[in-house]
Amino acid sequence: MSHRQLLSGNEAVALGALHVGCARGTGYPGTPSTEILERFDELGGEAEWAPNEKVAAEVALGVAFAGVRAMVTMKHVGLNVAADVLFTSAYSGVQGALVFVVADDPGLASSQDEQDTRRYGIAAGVPIIEPADSQEAYDYTRLAFTVSARWKTPVILRLTTRVSHTAAMVQPCDAAETPPRPHFVRDIPGRVMIPGHARIKHRALRSKLAEIQKWNETEGPNRILPGAAAVGIVTCGVASQYAREAAPEATVLKLGMTYPLPFQTILGFLKDKAKRFVIEENDPFLVEQIRAAGGDVPWNPEAFRMGELNVARVKRILTHDASPEPVAPRGKPPCLCPGCPHAYVFEILKKHDCIVAGDIGCYTLAALPPLSAMDSQICMGASIGVGLGLRHVLPEAEARRVVSVIGDSTFLHSGLTGVAEMVWNPPPFGHVLIVLDNQTTAMTGQQENPATGRRLDHTPSPRIRIEEVIAAMGVKNVLTLNPVRQAVELDAALVKALQTNELTAIVARQPCLLAARQIRAAEQPSCVACGTGAGG
Amino acid sequence: MKTMKTDPTRNIRIAGLGGMGILTSSQVLAEVLFEAGYDVKKAEVHGMAQRGGSVASDIRFGRHILSPMIPDGETDFLLILASEEIEMHRPALRPGGVLIDARAFDAAALPNRKSLNIAMLGALSRHLDIPVDAWHRAIRAAFPEKLRDLNVQAFETGRNLPKPGDTL
Ligand SMILES: Cc1ncc(C[n+]2csc(CCOP(=O)(O)OP(=O)(O)O)c2C)c(N)n1
Numbered sequence: 001m002s003h004r005q006l007l008s009g010n011e012a013v014a015l016g017a018l019h020v021g022c023a024r025g026t027g028y029p030g031t032p033s034t035e036i037l038e039r040f041d042e043l044g045g046e047a048e049w050a051p052n053e054k055v056a057a058e059v060a061l062g063v064a065f066a067g068v069r070a071m072v073t074m075k076h077v078g079l080n081v082a083a084d085v086l087f088t089s090a091y092s093g094v095q096g097a098l099v100f101v102v103a104d105d106p107g108l109a110s111s112q113d114e115q116d117t118r119r120y121g122i123a124a125g126v127p128i129i130e131p132a133d134s135q136e137a138y139d140y141t142r143l144a145f146t147v148s149a150r151w152k153t154p155v156i157l158r159l160t161t162r163v164s165h166t167a168a169m170v171q172p173c174d175a176a177e178t179p180p181r182p183h184f185v186r187d188i189p190g191r192v193m194i195p196g197h198a199r200i201k202h203r204a205l206r207s208k209l210a211e212i213q214k215w216n217e218t219e220g221p222n223r224i225l226p227g228a229a230a231v232g233i234v235t236c237g238v239a240s241q242y243a244r245e246a247a248p249e250a251t252v253l254k255l256g257m258t259y260p261l262p263f264q265t266i267l268g269f270l271k272d273k274a275k276r277f278v279i280e281e282n283d284p285f286l287v288e289q290i291r292a293a294g295g296d297v298p299w300n301p302e303a304f305r306m307g308e309l310n311v312a313r314v315k316r317i318l319t320h321d322a323s324p325e326p327v328a329p330r331g332k333p334p335c336l337c338p339g340c341p342h343a344y345v346f347e348i349l350k351k352h353d354c355i356v357a358g359d360i361g362c363y364t365l366a367a368l369p370p371l372s373a374m375d376s377q378i379c380m381g382a383s384i385g386v387g388l389g390l391r392h393v394l395p396e397a398e399a400r401r402v403v404s405v406i407g408d409s410t411f412l413h414s415g416l417t418g419v420a421e422m423v424w425n426p427p428p429f430g431h432v433l434i435v436l437d438n439q440t441t442a443m444t445g446q447q448e449n450p451a452t453g454r455r456l457d458h459t460p461s462p463r464i465r466i467e468e469v470i471a472a473m474g475v476k477n478v479l480t481l482n483p484v485r486q487a488v489e490l491d492a493a494l495v496k497a498l499q500t501n502e503l504t505a506i507v508a509r510q511p512c513l514l515a516a517r518q519i520r521a522a523e524q525p526s527c528v529a530c531g532t533g534a535g536g
Numbered sequence: 537m538k539t540m541k542t543d544p545t546r547n548i549r550i551a552g553l554g555g556m557g558i559l560t561s562s563q564v565l566a567e568v569l570f571e572a573g574y575d576v577k578k579a580e581v582h583g584m585a586q587r588g589g590s591v592a593s594d595i596r597f598g599r600h601i602l603s604p605m606i607p608d609g610e611t612d613f614l615l616i617l618a619s620e621e622i623e624m625h626r627p628a629l630r631p632g633g634v635l636i637d638a639r640a641f642d643a644a645a646l647p648n649r650k651s652l653n654i655a656m657l658g659a660l661s662r663h664l665d666i667p668v669d670a671w672h673r674a675i676r677a678a679f680p681e682k683l684r685d686l687n688v689q690a691f692e693t694g695r696n697l698p699k700p701g702d703t704l
């Protein structure tokens with residue numbers, strides 16, 4: 001009998017995926033989802049970081065087309081990048097199984113927005129399963145694969161920060177499933193989504209969803225937790241924990257599969273309740289659907305779609321307490337580590353009063369005081385396009401101050417197409433791109449990326465040389481400088497670049513302080529082995 | 537299979553700044569409580585923890601834990617590693633709750649500055665009914681070989697502190 005273990009939700013997903021025979025896990029790092037693949041690898045699963053979420057999802061889809069089980073992990077905004085894959089893979093369906101594990105971040109602990117992944121389920125026609133704690137993260141991961149395999153459809157397992165990052169008890173189930181053997185079965189009308197095929201597949205998708213909904217009514221992972229009072233609460237995910245703690249006397253319908261919803265079950269549950277509530281985090285996703293189906297449930301005040309819920313906030317909803325909420329005290333914000341190589345670059349940009357079209361990574365902290373040296377940050381890769389747009393229309397004196405700044409992992413995630421744009425449609429006064437190459441994905445805890453020369457498990461891999469790629473794409477001036485040891489040269493190069501009408505890219509390369517030791521350790525053995533030094 | 541404890545829920549928060557080892561000490565604490573047969577939840581927000589910002593970890597234990605985060609005013613033990621964080625967390629403490637403040641520690645008495653997080657657990661351990669060898673086991677399991685003795689020693693320093701906690 002397997003032992004009970006204390007696992008975070010992310011670790012529980014990894015274990016569940018292993019036990020259900022997931023043949024390959026792919027993904028791109030992003031808080032709060034990152035540890036899933038790292039754990040899956042530690043447990044002996046086949047795991048890889050892909051350059052971005054879209055590629056990760058495509059690889060996982062290919063694995064599923066080969067008749068075996070795949071998962072792809074990402075944070076909520078990652079699904080925006082992978083959305084193209086999601087929508088049409090819902091039409092094609094899969095041969096093995098495909099689970100999108102997507103972690104939302106209500107309350108914005110470490111994200112640029114608070115979007116609700118469940119909207120994608122409705123939009124794409126993909127079932128959504130929502131665990132509430134680590135045990136359910138384990139059980140529902142297995143369930144998600146089972147549903148996916150049975151209906152040959154992708155499934156979204158929606159996590160939230162508190163599910164991903166709370167450690168709690170897990171009793172694993174002993175029945176490990178034997179994965180099927182990969183085998184290619186040709187299915188041209190099923191997988192080549194030209195209009196004639198897709199029309200048929202769209203209909204097939206809708207009838208699959210109708211079947212899944214029927215299954216969800218009778219066999220789905222939904223539970224009624226009986227209570228004494230005539231108060232009925234419909235809830236899902238971690239919000240169900242707050243609801244049960246806030247109102248131990250209430251009767252609770254806890255939904256595990258929130259799309260397609262079991263409306264008969266819900267309406268039947270609500271019928272004899274004098275007071276009805278829906279407790280959910282983020283958007284009023286359940287409220288909207290239940291009301292549209294004729295259920296008489298109230299809207300919660302708008303304030304509760306923002307930030308994460310907790311026991312106190314749920315009590316407010318349940319008691320219609322509209323008094324102003326206490327402002328949560330703000331902790332000390334994070335800052336760049338003392339001596340961080342990024343800081344040297346931003347000191348120079350600040351000195352020249354540059355207009356910095358920024359990007360996402362540790363370096364975004366340069367937007368905060370004392371540096372206050374970044375002017376925009378929207379989504380991964382946006383630095384290049386936004387910088388070019390500014391350069392196209394600003395008056396010359398301002399246009400010449402615009403610089404795009406992007407990290408190495410972000411550059412390979414979605415900066416390449418930005419460079420293609422820069423070369424193809426150069427602004428009149430040229431442009432300057434700085435790639436902050438700290439040789440790691442620092443922000444999310446030092447993961448490898450295609451330019452580090454190592455894979456997810458830190459073993460050696462071929463390496464993409466950023467400066468060579470940029471030069472090959474047609475940027476005229478490409479320099480590589482060390483921002484710490486060559487700060488003076490970097491300053492001079494920037495000044496010169498801002499004055500010309502040409503395109504310039506500067507790769508500022510110096511390892512992240514926290515990753516430096518790991519990088520040295522990983523590079524040491526290959527130096528010994530090949531005698532050439534793996535640094536370069 | 538071991539028997540589960542049936543005590544009512546108790547709540548511990550460990551707070552400080554990134555780099556102080558909060559996540560390590562809360563991991564040790566959660567393992568110790570879990571091994572003792574409690575239902576345990578440990579909630580923390582990762583992400584920017586390494587870059588010097590505020591970090592807090594909530595550990596709840598008892599018979600059956602629901603919310604991962606401690607509701608305000610229900611914290612039984614508040615361990616504060618960075619004194620500037622006290623005011624932010626004071627409302628979390630329940631009346632009569634115990635505040636364990638790093639300032640009660642003589643830094644020079646610790647085997648190493650970095651082991652304050654584990655010394656704080658030593659001070660906390662005096663309030664919990666858990667055998668000392670269970671603590672030692674969990675601490676040893678959490679560190680690489682060369683840091684094990686040092687951290688057990690730090691734990692003992694905290695445990696033998698003359699003033700283990702100030703009651704508020
Ligand atoms: C689509 C998307 N995926 C993932 C993330 C999470 N994330 C933000 S920045 C980043 C990578 C940062 O790495 P890099 O660009 O190398 O900068 P560094 O942190 O190393 O300075 C990641 C994974 C995100 N914000 N958006």
Ligand code: SF4
Nearest residue numbers: 337340362442512513
């Ligand atoms: S983790 Fe690395 S990249 Fe991030 S602030 Fe610290 S030194 Fe800089």
